[in-house]
Amino acid sequence: MAKVLYITANPKAEEQSFSLSVGRAFLDAYRKEKPEDEIVHLDLYQIDIPYIDTDVFSGWGKLQQGKAFDQLSADEKAKVARINELTDQFVAADKYVFVTPMWNFSFPPRVKAYIDNICIAGKTFKYTANGAVGLLTDKKALHIQARGGVYSEGPAKEIEFGDRFLRAIFQFIGITDADTLVIEGMAQMPDKAQQIKEKAISGAADKAKWFAKEPVRV
Numbered sequence: 001m002a003k004v005l006y007i008t009a010n011p012k013a014e015e016q017s018f019s020l021s022v023g024r025a026f027l028d029a030y031r032k033e034k035p036e037d038e039i040v041h042l043d044l045y046q047i048d049i050p051y052i053d054t055d056v057f058s059g060w061g062k063l064q065q066g067k068a069f070d071q072l073s074a075d076e077k078a079k080v081a082r083i084n085e086l087t088d089q090f091v092a093a094d095k096y097v098f099v100t101p102m103w104n105f106s107f108p109p110r111v112k113a114y115i116d117n118i119c120i121a122g123k124t125f126k127y128t129a130n131g132a133v134g135l136l137t138d139k140k141a142l143h144i145q146a147r148g149g150v151y152s153e154g155p156a157k158e159i160e161f162g163d164r165f166l167r168a169i170f171q172f173i174g175i176t177d178a179d180t181l182v183i184e185g186m187a188q189m190p191d192k193a194q195q196i197k198e199k200a201i202s203g204a205a206d207k208a209k210w211f212a213k214e215p216v217r218v
Helices: 018-033 054-064 074-092 109-118 155-159 162-172 190-212
Strands: 003-008 038-043 095-101 125-128 131-134 140-147 177-184
Touching: 003 018, 003 074, 018 038, 018 095, 018 140, 018 177, 018 190, 054 074, 074 109, 095 162, 109 162, 131 162, 140 162, 140 190, 162 177, 177 190
Parallel strands: 003 038, 003 095, 095 140, 140 177
Antiparallel strands: 125 131
């Protein structure tokens, strides 16, 4: 049995969101493929995600100096402990699904805050004489992204940073078996929005079959 983190970052209701609707279709298809797997939903708009701020750096600094956790301030304790909790949860999972809309060529800021919480040296990557090396080499990841315009081709392809960033993070922490399911063009071609959505939902079933397979290490 695998543990799947289903990570969403959209304040809209599911029926109002292309990304969440396609994500739901993916989950339904995946459950048919792997009914025994545990799926944990993390709604990044509903959980506590600390920002890497003065308290966090101060708390980390004290711990690196050999001070006990109890010697941290209340804010330092709360934030450092929460970051550890989120990182440990991420490491303990086997597969990850990120579901995001494109906002201003990237993704909602809650996603970046979450990434900052799970890219922790010694847990998801380590430093070596040859640079950083990812530690999550036996994991699998999928990014489901909705884009109002078309960014998969032409000049616009160069200003799509959300999926490119996530794929870079996957590589950085060692996840090489990763893929993307894109829903795009709904705002640009509103008369075809339903058709685009239906095509993506069909594609979600195919991605579920791929996601059900064991991760491939490169």
